[in-house]
Amino acid sequence: ILLPWQVLCDLSPFPVPADDNSLHGPVFLQEPDSVIFPLDSEEKKVKLSCEVKGNPPPTIGWKLNGSSIDVGMDFHYSLLGGALLINNPNKSQDAGTYQCVATNPFGTIVSREAKLQFAYLENFKTRTRSTVSVRQGQGMVLLCGPPPHSGELTYAWIFNEYPTFVHQDNRRFVSQETGNLYIAKVETSDVGNYTCVVTNTVTNSKVLGPPTPLVLRNDGVMGEYEPKIEVQFPETVPSAKGTTVKLECFALGNPVPTISWRRADGKQLPRKARRHRSSGLLEIPNFQQEDAGLYECVAENVRGRNVARGQLTFYAQPSWTQQIRDVRAAIEERVSWECRASGRPKPSYRWLKDGEPLLPQGRVQLEQGSLTIANVSLSDAGMYQCVAENRHGVIFANAELSVIAIGPDFSKTLLKKLTLVKVGGEVIIECKPKASPRPTYSWKKGKDILRENERITVLDDGSLRIVNVTKADAGSYTCVATNHFGTASSTGSLVVKDPTRVMVSPFSMDVTVGESIVLPCQVSHDHSLDIMFTWSFNGHLIDFEKDGDHFERVGGQDSAGDLMIRSIQLKHAGKYVCMVQTSVDKLSAAADLIVRVPPSPARQAELELPQLLCPLHPQECWNPGNSSGCPGWLQPLPGDSETLAQIPEVIDGRTFTATVVGLNPWVEYEFRVVAANLIGIGEPSRPSEKRRTEEARNHLTAPGPSRGRPAVSCCCTALLHLHVGFGFQSCHIHLLHFSFCSP
The missing domain is CATH 2.60.40.10 (Immunoglobulins)
Structure with missing residues (x-):
């Protein structure tokens, strides 16, 4: 049965260690150690130590060979603090296994076993x-x-x-x-x-x-005879982890045999192994599992040899790898513990509750080192111990199970006093009282019972969820929690606000470098709520202090968050998002800013012409998809004596070639390229290399003074080799092909 302070424990689903000031069960600070007492000791008194803490302080008792010692009725025993004093110890009466038993209102635990043995040596x-x-x-x-x-x-x-x-x-x-x-x-x-x-x-x-x-x-x-081993270690030598193992081997023989040691499995002797001067003793300190195996002692002299062998086996007392911890559980919950220990041979497990063996039955299930209690009740509260043991030792792990049974309590988890939500939004009003077992929940609006419908639902944890909120949902709400131990309630108010709406959104713009613009962002909102405007540029919040040379917030009213961008540069092109937030909602609006610049000067045009036999028609290449448009033309140098025709007259950004016609034979030409877009005209390129057209062979020629020149012109095409840059893009054109036609 739980005492009042157990009922008042805080509910926690996780293991909770007890601190020094909290109410908790017994915990051992010191457990008794085994004692070998010399019978001829002048002390005439044996002391077995035991120190325990707990709140309230535990009482301490003792067991001998599983039976309780009545200290008050037997002057032979007395307590000093928690220690057991045995006065005038008697070998036949007092030898055995002792355990310290600690008890307070939360339960009982027993200590590890401590053996009392008596050392003596009689005369021959x-x-x-x-x-x-x-x-x-x-x-x-x-x-x-x-x-x-x-x-x-x-x-x-x-x-x-x-x-x-x-x-x-x-x-x-x-x-x-x-x-x-x-x-x-x-x-x-x-x-x-x-x-x-x-x-x-x-x-x-x-x-x-x-x-x-x-x-x-x-x-x-x-006379001489072969060795005869008289001292031999057993065929099997169980060896404890960490101990010093000693193997003896000695042989009679004439001449005196020599003794050597080896491992029969072919492995080397442990480097830590020590041979004594007589070689009849082999010591292996700090014995570990890798030292186990078949060992041989070899005795030899000139008459022969003799071999003795024995198996060193490894064993280890149990040692914890996973212990149990204190648990606080609500009534009707499920509790599981698991403890694990290493050891050789593998340890077995048993469980104690309040110092007595715990057996599987109904809700209590035991399997190896696991303990599960389903549907915990008040009677399950107490001190639990997992015991791991093999034939070489026994160890104990302790934990306390506190079962919490309390009526609903809102003292530390009141409903939120004021909850804000916008019209059309969704709200969850949390209801989280402390209670054990888990309570049932109901809700009231004002004084009326609240009925669930398609908009209003009570969640599994007791919280109230309302979707598509309307103005009519505003008001006071009360959560009522009930279990076997009582009923409690808590009330809070729901305030419904008008939603924020964007009235003037920023819009996309196409601007020229150096201009200044304002991106508008104006909203309507509930003026009882604080509002905050923020702007982002290409996904990053704008820092108005750091970037104040170009960005400034303007507007003046709490419903306006306009953004001014001064002296726009190419780097300011991108996506701008205005973000608006109140305590009940948040929204955003975006716009793209395109920044235009005039074309940069075209690079030098390079005209690569083979020895053509007819007039040349140069062609020009432009980079398609140029965001600046890139219409342009070929231009003869000032002072050119020829008037050239260009086809087409304007070359746009999607045209790859242009033809210049009207070239004459025996004339030296050079060209330059000019780029233009909607913003302006760029500087011409540097002149191309000068090249001369030549007469056509195998063609008719005019008589008289014009002998040697073509009488009939033919057409041909060739491409310019040039580099052109527009704004921040460029085009690299190679000499591609020639085409010829007859007169």
């Missing part, structure tokens, strides 16, 4: 050991047989008397797995007493075993 039971008798050159093993203990042990051997310890080398090896002493080949210097020393790394206590005498037999020396 036997006081004497039998004498070991071997032949010189023979291999030998002395057993340590450590006494009962708990906690990690280390081993060493005393030779004869303390502080002389057995020095490990290629011939002698002390296994840290069993504590046994191995001598690959016994020599006379090995004769003496051997004592196993066992140290508990947790308690730092040491115990000495009974001495073992070693003597040599007198029945001869042991």
Whole structure:
């Protein structure tokens, strides 16, 4: 059941982290760690830490092996803050798995598991050991047989008397797995007493075993023999991620065998691997998955070799890759959580609600790391935990589900006090109260219930939509929201304004460079509304401060936004758009501005003539599509003695050729080109190259003084080679062809 402060939570569809000042469920700041307690400790007290925050502050309890500890009834336990103190801990009573349990009105969470183990090392039971008798050159093993203990042990051997310890080398090896002493080949210097020393790394206590005498037999020396591996790592060595893996391998033999290491899969040994001086120990620090594989130990001497192998397998405790987060959900909503963890082997998942196992049923569905609750109810509120585990470890992820159930509330989401719209427009009046579950909506206009029709509809989120607005739609509107927990309403006004209309639009113009014009833009609008005029030129807003030399806003009245353009240049040609905006509408009107200029001076005409045998008819080419029009003509130079005829008389921008007739033989001609349009006449081009017409061969010639000149003229045509520029365009004409005709 939700408490009053849960009902007042803000509604949010997204996961919301709790801040320090908000009301929220328990959150662990510190969870207990596993402890190995030395039984012989003088402290006589075990402390398991647990620190939790929450609002209201949580109460803290503890579990041992899944059962609650009654701290108040057992003087053996006490609480210091959230920490559990175990006084005079007892190995048989207190060893086990502990969990911290934190509870406040929002729910309960349990901590990770912390194991309490007791470290101890008892004395050796036997006081004497039998004498070991071997032949010189023979291999030998002395057993340590450590006494009962708990906690990690280390081993060493005393030779004869303390502080002389057995020095490990290629011939002698002390296994840290069993504590046994191995001598690959016994020599006379090995004769003496051997004592196993066992140290508990947790308690730092040491115990000495009974001495073992070693003597040599007198029945001869042991001959050479092949290696025999006595210390061998298991066939399968499970190795945890990040740990240091130690592999032991030692062989007896005569001569003393050499030990080498390799990977059976052909890969190189990890570069981080370390071989000890005796070579009987291989260490691989910070073990990772790529270090897993089949490893081999090879023992060799002159008599042969022996191989031992074992598989290093990789495992990893679970580690979160995706955790769950706090969620606030409205009643009847759907809530989904998903948690993911890496690990080797792959972790399995289970869920807890308020510290107890959550089972799938009805609305609650569990699948691997996913939890889905359909149609959330108040009873679903609480603390949830996703638990990921494999055989190497268990981890917990915590989240709070707050279920919000409140009647409609407009206190922070009142209807807009005033909504403006134009006649014929469309308006949406939003209605967004906070409520859980989702309310039903109705609307009133004034005091009357508003009926939906083809123009008026209530949207799914409660908002009111009116299209094709009329003056009659103006008035006060009230949204009424209702759910199981109450009813609330909020009111606002709708004001309908006359639409803005363009009365005088800018119109397209054809102007000459240097002129000044005004593009009109005048509107009618509701004078109770502010109006704003803006102009754009070729898609870019005009900056009247930056471009004030050419552009100025004129008009004087709030309904006029005329644009003046001064001293127009070619760059001002393009599209101008007047944009008008009020708080209820916006519109625009556009016009094109065409800027004309007189033609630029024509470039020099080049007349390329072959040795023609008759009078020449030059032709001229113009660039079609010239926006300046480009009518023009051929012109003889001043002082020409011939009068030429031009066909056609005026060459427009769509004509490619012109013919000049009336040329005479033996006359030297040169030409220039003049361009003109509606704005004016351009400067003539520079003169073309001078060329002379010649007489026609194989033609009749006049007798007498005119001998050698043609008696009958024939016609022919040729094209001028010239460059002509008009305004900002030019035409490049090449010599094209000749055509001949008979007299």
